[in-house]
Amino acid sequence: MRLRDIAGQDQATALLSRAVASGRLAHALLFDGPDGAGKRSAALGLALALSCPEQPNLGCGTCDVCRRILAGQHPDVRVLVPGTNQIVLDQVKEIVALAASRPHEAPARVLVIDQADCLNPSAANCLLKTLEEPVPGNTIVLVTAAPARLLPTIRSRCQRVRFVGLPPAVLIELATRRGIDRARAETAAAAAGGSAARLYELCESEVESNLWTVASRFRQAIASSEMGPIFDAAAAFSDKEERQDLSEALVLLARFYRDALALAAGAEDLVLLGSHSAEMAAPAGACQRRHSLIPLRRAVNAVLDARSGLAANVNAVTALEKMMMDIRSSAVEAS
Ligand SMILES: [Zn+2]
Incomplete structure (x- = not known):
């Protein structure tokens, strides 16, 4: 998904697009906001904007590079998710090693740590220095719905990008675009608590x-x-x-x-x-x-x-x- 395709997050996506276009993107970012608001999609959208050769700074979503990023098959885009309920030292060491080198292929490498609040203390400490100065070309994105659970030393090293719960009107539109009838879309939107992920779950079950x-x-x-x-x-x-x-x-x-x-x-x-x-x-x-x-x-x-x-x-x-x-x-x- 391209940054501009992310529904209901105009402020966050505009901030990222401006930073990419001006070449002033921070090398460590913290995407915070409720679950299902589109944070992880925005991290991938950011990778498209940084890497796409067809539409630089925007991402086309359809070229070979964009497609491999979206399919999770690009060597310069890595998404780390918690193993069980925590992110452990060995997982973070891999990210640290990548961020210590230049991107393989694309002009940029994007390293995403999803549910970053699950970093255990040793993993979080291992990450500190990398957040401060990764090798140029690397961008690290921490994604969380619970920023308060991150170490203050982690938070202070990242530029914060806030995502909001999606308003009901946006949720209804997302559901009806998938062919869900209006009454069901309204019900799911009312109960989904601002989360597109929950909206889809509610509609599909x-x-x-x-x-x-x-x-x-x-x-x-x-x-x-x-x-x-x-x-x-x-x-x-x-x-x-x-x-x-x-x-x-x-x-x-x-x-x-x-x-x-x-x-x-x-x-x-x-x-x-x-x-x-x-x-x-x-x-x-x-x-x-x-x-x-x-x-x-x-x-x-x-x-x-x-x-x-x-x-x-x-x-x-x-x-x-x-x-x-x-x-x-x-x-x-x-x-
Ligand atoms: Zn592209």
């Missing part, structure tokens, strides 16, 4: 429809006049195994209420789950009154509180019961 099933079950339980459905809906998550996708289902549910709130406030342009706007305009769960904003706002908070509680290991069944009862009682108060 059954998980995306399962998230809606879970979110809808909660809404139906809240709308019921009985308490039984609330207890049943919560009890379905007493087993840890059942809770695998629960956090994302709650993100989706919060998004649903948030969109209903935007719709009720007349801000249609803020609605992400547009394919479901008929459901939202109709009573959203137990929030009976179309123009009653407060219960919808409380519903968003109740869902997010439950999600934080689950992340902090509170009892899942209790947290879900409380969430549904809170949403229901604030709707009842308002009606």
